[in-house]
Amino acid sequence: MKGFNYLHNVSTLKLNEGACIGCGRCTEVCPHQVFSLREKKARFIAFDACMECGACAKNCPAAAIQVDAGVGCASGLIQEWLRDQDICGFGKAVC
Amino acid sequence: MTGKGRVPQITTALTFADRLGAWKARWGIGRMRYMVPPGLYAIGIPTPDDPVLVTANYKMSYDLVRNALAGRHVWLLVLETYGINVWCAAGKGTFGTEELVRRIGMSGLAQVVKHRRLILPILGAPGVAAHDVAKLTNFNVQYAAIKSSSLPAYLDNGLVTTPAMREMTFTLRERLVLIPVELASALIPTAIVAAALFMISALLYGPAWALTAVAAYLGAVVTGIALVPALLPCLPGRSFAGKGIVAGLTWTAVFYLAEGGRGWGLSATFAAFLALPAVSAFYALNFTGCTNFTSRSGVKKEMRIALPAMACALLISIIVILTGRFL
Numbered sequence: 316m317k318g319f320n321y322l323h324n325v326s327t328l329k330l331n332e333g334a335c336i337g338c339g340r341c342t343e344v345c346p347h348q349v350f351s352l353r354e355k356k357a358r359f360i361a362f363d364a365c366m367e368c369g370a371c372a373k374n375c376p377a378a379a380i381q382v383d384a385g386v387g388c389a390s391g392l393i394q395e396w397l398r399d400q401d402i403c404g405f406g407k408a409v410c
Numbered sequence: 411m412t413g414k415g416r417v418p419q420i421t422t423a424l425t426f427a428d429r430l431g432a433w434k435a436r437w438g439i440g441r442m443r444y445m446v447p448p449g450l451y452a453i454g455i456p457t458p459d460d461p462v463l464v465t466a467n468y469k470m471s472y473d474l475v476r477n478a479l480a481g482r483h484v485w486l487l488v489l490e491t492y493g494i495n496v497w498c499a500a501g502k503g504t505f506g507t508e509e510l511v512r513r514i515g516m517s518g519l520a521q522v523v524k525h526r527r528l529i530l531p532i533l534g535a536p537g538v539a540a541h542d543v544a545k546l547t548n549f550n551v552q553y554a555a556i557k558s559s560s561l562p563a564y565l566d567n568g569l570v571t572t573p574a575m576r577e578m579t580f581t582l583r584e585r586l587v588l589i590p591v592e593l594a595s596a597l598i599p600t601a602i603v604a605a606a607l608f609m610i611s612a613l614l615y616g617p618a619w620a621l622t623a624v625a626a627y628l629g630a631v632v633t634g635i636a637l638v639p640a641l642l643p644c645l646p647g648r649s650f651a652g653k654g655i656v657a658g659l660t661w662t663a664v665f666y667l668a669e670g671g672r673g674w675g676l677s678a679t680f681a682a683f684l685a686l687p688a689v690s691a692f693y694a695l696n697f698t699g700c701t702n703f704t705s706r707s708g709v710k711k712e713m714r715i716a717l718p719a720m721a722c723a724l725l726i727s728i729i730v731i732l733t734g735r736f737l
Contacts, residue, residue, distance in 0.1 A: 316578045318643050319701075322708040343553050343571070344535035346578045347703065367705040368501065370535035384536065385706035386501050388699025389650075389713055392706070 316347055316364065326365035327383040332356055334379035341371040341380060417522065419452045422480035424473055432470050436587060438594035444469045445493030450517035451476075454483035458524040461569065463554075463561070464510065465531065466491040466499050471558075478558040482565065485523065489513050497702075500537035507539050511546045520547070529554045529569070532576065578702055585639045588700045592635050596693070600631050614735050626665050630686040633661040634693025639700070650704070651716035654694025658687030677734025685727035688720040 328349070337355035342348075347364035350357045350371065357379070369384025435441045448467045453476060462485040465475045472488060479486070489509050491499035499505035510528075514520070530538060532553045540551035554564045555575035564575060604624050611620035638645065638657050645653035662683050665671070671679060695716055698704040 316580070316703055319580055319703050320648055321704050322648050322711060325707040325711055326705055327707055340540065344532060346532055346556060346576070348576065364703070365705060366703050367707060368536045370500075370532075373537070373539050374535055374541070376541040383706065386498075386699065387701070387704030387706050387709045389695045389709050390699055392709060392713060 320363065321366070321387075323363055326362060326367055327381075328359075328362065328365045328367065328371075329381040330357060330359065331379045331381075332358075334377050336377045336379075338376060340374045340376065344370040344374050346370070417450050417452045417485075419455075420476055420486070422453060422476050422482075424477050428469075428473050432473065435470055436590050438591040441591065442493060446472050446488060448488045448490035448513060450513075450519060450522065451486040451488060453479050453486055454481070456483040456485050458522065460484050460523070461525075461527065461529055461565065462487055462519065462523060463529045464489060464534070465558075466494065466496045466505050466534075468493050468495045468499075471495050474558045475561070478561045482562070484565075485519075487513060487517060487519065487528070496531050497533040497536075500534045503537050505534050506537035507542050507546075510538055510543055514547050514549060519549075526550055527552060527569075529564075531558070532556050532571075580642075580702055582640065585642060588697075589636050589639055592639075592693075592697070592700065593632075596631060596635055600628070604628060614731075622669060626662070626669075626682060626686055627689065629661050629665055630658055630689040631693060633657050634690035634696070637661075638690070638694040639697050642697075649712055649716075650698050651691045651695045651712050651719075654691030655687045657694065658690025659683070661690060662686040675734065677730045681727035681731045681734075684723045684730075688723035691716060692720055 351360040
């Protein structure tokens with residue numbers, strides 16, 4: 316994505332190259348072109364562009380990709396934390 | 411209309427009511443109830459060989475998709491996402507494998523079309539496992555494009571995605587349309603804080619000072635909610651809280667100069683330059699949820715540092731103001 320960069324080296328994305336069957340689904344579904352297919356294996360070409368949406372892991376038929384998928388949303392995370400702390404009246408979904 | 415039973419035919423032109431509905435949703439008015447019934451629809455007069463496109467039942471998503479398909483003959487399968495757009499619903503899993511499989515069954519799609527191909531938005535992929543859909547229904551999922559506006563080019567290109575159709579953007583216009591709903595949702599908490607701030611400052615320093623304090627606070631809120639998104643690529647650094655601090659400091663400096671800050675006194679000046687950027691930074695951090703490139707791990711990392719820092723800044727400002735008043 317041109318013109319926008321988020322924090323370096325924070326993504327939980329993991330690729331098991333040994334398990335990759337080279338189908339290329341990850342390159343189709345990734346909205347930030349994190350992967351590229353070379354010699355019938357998926358490789359990272361833009362690891363820091365990953366926003367952990369989980370599309371690649373969900374669509375990998377070989378289960379070669381793992382990521383702690385979720386939404387990069389501060390208010391969502393605050394609500395999640397409030398819900399975990401069981402603070403009354405909070406934790407309702409907004410979006 | 412064709413195949414099994416009747417499939418409702420829908421128009422592709424957007425009416426004034428559709429545009430008004432979209433405008434209201436952008437301001438958060440009835441946004442959570444802005445939906446259309448899920449199911450299979452016909453655009454134009456599609457044959458059993460024509461493509462099937464899939465979208466969410468948020469009315470704004472449905473409107474954008476049908477409008478992009480003007481003059482085409484296609485099937486539109488609308489999933490029940492409870493009025494949430496494709497991207498957010500995919501994140502929650504409602505735009506997902508289970509609902510897609512169920513909707514294919516309920517609509518009798520296999521009897522309506524001869525082929526076994528579904529065209530999905532790329533931003534729906536976090537919820538849908540294409541290989542599972544194929545196993546369960548024999549329908550093959552193709553992820554077409556990021557934006558509905560690419561659909562005509564995709565259909566004309568023989569259902570092949572070009573790199574441009576896969577490119578995510580976050581233009582000034584795309585950022586600006588997100589601001590109204592953020593302003594609307596901040597209205598009540600901001601009003602409560604502004605009222606409390608007015609009363610406390612009025613008690614300590616009198617009503618003239620209280621008005622200045624409220625104006626400074628409201629400016630810091632608007633800076634975080636509106637100015638940071640508008641200027642996002644121009645603000646330095648990668649951290650949203652950091653961008654918020656820069657914007658908030660700028661606002662405080664402008665307000666200081668415009669309001670004759672030299673008369674504020676040392677403690678009020680110190681407190682203003684500490685607390686106001688923290689307020690802007692909070693709303694800037696909040697904007698991470700509206701963007702299409704921030705990661706959960708990244709936001710967590712920022713929050714772990716930024717939230718305690720903001721709380722400290724506010725606390726120190728309050729202590730400084732009170733000590734300045736009573737010592």
